[in-house]
Amino acid sequence: MRRYDRLVLLGGLTALTLAGCGPSVQPSRAPPPRRPPVVIPGIPMPASTYLATASSIDLYVIKSSQLALTRASNARLRDFARMMVGAHEGLASQLSFAGRRLNLLPSAELQPEHQRMLDTLQSTMDFDAAYRSQQVQVHEAAVKLHSDFGSRGESPTLRPVAANAAPIERAHLQRLQGI
Secondary structure: OOHHHHHHHHHHHHHHHHHOOOOOOOOOOOOOOOOOOOOOOOOOOOHHHHHHHHHHHHHHHHHHHHHHHHHOOOHHHHHHHHHHHHHHHHHHHHHHHHHHHOOOOOOOOOOHHHHHHHHHHHHOOOHHHHHHHHHHHHHHHHHHHHHHHHHHOOOOOOHHHHHHHHHHHHHHHHHHHOO
């Protein structure tokens, strides 16, 4: 074998050896699906859990109510929906402002449960009944969330926001029951 051929062979083997030493490239994987946070009774809810859940509720109410403005046949439901958009934009703003003080930002995505509810609402034939039923369900959850966090949440910055939101959500629930 000629000297030149040996150098080419040695260079090729060296290149192959070094190529095996580099970082291995893994195929990109989709991120795991977001799961709703787990809350354990009796233990103060973490601020991040409260913020994620409350912001998802606000976003769901806003989106579903915007849909109700065009799809609801009952004028009282449309009036309620109009009120919900404004009220929940206000609640979301307060939540966002307080969350930023803790370096926590509300999510711009719905939690899976709220996304399923919105999907169902978009495809239902009996919009008025589905909208009213879902609003009762989500406002009951909101009252519990804000009441619980307002009384024993881990963040002194977010507790007043929750304590302020609880009676607002109760009033929404009472208004719904009158429709």
